[in-house]
Amino acid sequence: MKTTDWTNRSPATISNETQVVDDTGNTGSKKLPRVSPIKLTSLSEIRTELACLYREARAGRIDTADATRLAYVLEQIRKMHLAMEIETRLLELERRTHK
Numbered sequence: 001m002k003t004t005d006w007t008n009r010s011p012a013t014i015s016n017e018t019q020v021v022d023d024t025g026n027t028g029s030k031k032l033p034r035v036s037p038i039k040l041t042s043l044s045e046i047r048t049e050l051a052c053l054y055r056e057a058r059a060g061r062i063d064t065a066d067a068t069r070l071a072y073v074l075e076q077i078r079k080m081h082l083a084m085e086i087e088t089r090l091l092e093l094e095r096r097t098h099k
Helices: 043-058 064-097
Strands: 017-021 027-031
Touching (some): 043 064
Antiparallel strands (some): 017 027
């Protein structure tokens, strides 16, 4: 059986299934394993997840290329969190000055 890394998989559907194509070209669906949700609503939680990812890659449990991709996604989440924080503060300042 030929295996591929997670980056070559089709996107999961709402039912947590993904379309798979076997070596003969036949398609079907495969149930993906459930992953515990990770709370990433604060910079501290994002930092914790990034540190965990680093340790997993350092220990060889995650391929470094995959870890790099996941770290990039965490960085994008961090940037969005900061942008939303700035927006919230700016809106509050504008609300106070326009009273």
